[in-house]
Amino acid sequence: KAGVTQTPRYLIKTRGQQVTLSCSPISGHRSVSWYQQTPGQGLQFLFEYFSETQRNKGNFPGRFSGRQFSNSRSEMNVSTLELGDSALYLCASSLVSRGSTDTQYFGPGTRLTVL
């Protein structure tokens, strides 16, 4: 079974631009979560989608948004990029939802660099 895939793997943008990242979950998985990983803050939760609905949201500004499609694929968007948005963005999928019952499987991430 194919793992979680994320595209693109690397991205370079300039301040003020916007960016869209894509995630394809493991086949059959319906929950997709997004995390931001930086050296200073570690792994921080952005949001979780299940059946095209946002189930949970972390403490990030409204510039960060996401959506999930009927095939469970998900995209996240960051508008008006800032230098501090440079990070590894990780997508994780799980069968249903709620980490206490489902293992979350991570993709390789998208490395975003904002210049």
Added chain:
Amino acid sequence: QQQVKQSPQSLIVQKGGIPIINCAYENTAFDYFPWYQQFPGKGPALLIAIRPDVSEKKEGRFTISFNKSAKQFSLHIMDSQPGDSATYFCAGTGGSQGNLIFGKGTKLSVKP
């Protein structure tokens, strides 16, 4: 109340040694505690996980010890190998929390 505190930040051991990574949590609603291993350029991969009704869980060379009253848990890696060199993250989740709350990570280096 959401934090998971992880220590040490980095760890160097010789091959065959037993590195120990410690984590402490605050949220008593947490009921699932996974450990993830991350190699450079890769996403985190689940290593082993435990629930608070169990005091110890062992999978191969990896063992989690759990102390519910102290709200602490730790990862032991037996007979460590250079291939175990990676960053290890503990996490907690449960209750109304659907997402994982991660520790800051421990960078482990196993010297040959």
